[in-house]
Amino acid sequence: MDKRFKHTLVAFKICPYCMKVLTIMCHKNVKFEIKFIEMHNKPDWFTKISPLEKVPILIIGEEVVLFESAAIMEYIDEITPPKLMSDDPIQKALDRAKFEYSNEIIKSLYQFIFCTEQEKFVKLKEWIINRLKQMEEWLKDKKYLNGSEISLVDFNFVPVFVVLNMLKPILPCDMLKDYKRVQNYGDSLTSLQCTKTGRVPDYEFLMIDGIKNQNTVLFRSNPCYFNGPKPSRCCFFSK
Structure with missing residues (x-):
């Protein structure tokens, strides 16, 4: 692949906006690399290139950084025909x-x-x-x-x-x-x-652990569910 058009997606595992981008990239069969970060411990390289210090960002080549999920999704749609966005x-x-x-x-x-x-x-x-x-x-x-x-x-x-x-x-x-x-x-x-x-294999586990660990209303309404067996994996993310 021409390095100028190499795609690297930077994401957080349970971010729904990252899920949007991952889903359309998988639907369009776009080749990409992915880097996961923790939002509570953002690496310096990320804060330097992400204008809002948010995910997702898409690095195109070595210099171009797209941010905001809608902008990334429209870009992916534009470069992979047929387009899904109307021209009207x-x-x-x-x-x-x-x-x-x-x-x-x-x-x-x-x-x-x-x-x-x-x-x-x-x-x-x-x-x-x-x-x-x-x-x-x-x-x-x-x-x-x-x-x-x-x-x-x-x-x-x-x-x-x-x-x-x-x-x-x-x-x-x-x-x-x-x-x-x-x-x-x-x-x-x-x-x-x-x-x-379009979501990581541990998505369900991470979400349920977060709900439990923060002692949410959902957890308090049904603690037996969260303390029982974890749900089986139901996704096959392999990028």
Whole structure:
């Protein structure tokens, strides 16, 4: 490979925004190397090249550094035809708005999962359910957000359904129970092979350990689950 176009992804193992990028890279069969870092102990080389000191970043060659998951995903889509992002200006703008919508859901979902305060936990749950209601209206009779074929915007929602599926046995309520279209949409996304390969083999273990170690509301609601056998590995990340 021409070193000018070598791709190196820098990621944190349980970062949902990294999962987005990994999923589209796996879907598009992009060759890449990956470096994992710990966000509580960022290496100096990372803080020097990452403008916001956040993951993911994609290093292209030896000099170019892309940051922000949406920018990286659009770049990957551009260099690997056929493109999944629409060329229509209106549709592209709508999709980019939904990129941000997915980010807000993901942020609140992770806050919900790792929340230690009961009152805040309940408010976050209600907020997330209302956002899922909006998605139910967007989907109507469509398999994906833009129709029968998957598009780039859909990959932004993969982490939402990976997390909801993983924690379904312990969530205090089925957050999708009133939204059949969203359920079907989530099933379509999580059944993709790239969704399985787009996260590290230890993802489920690390998430559950984090929930337990922080004494979250979820842990306190069902300690037997977290102290029992760990879930079997269900992903095959091998990059």
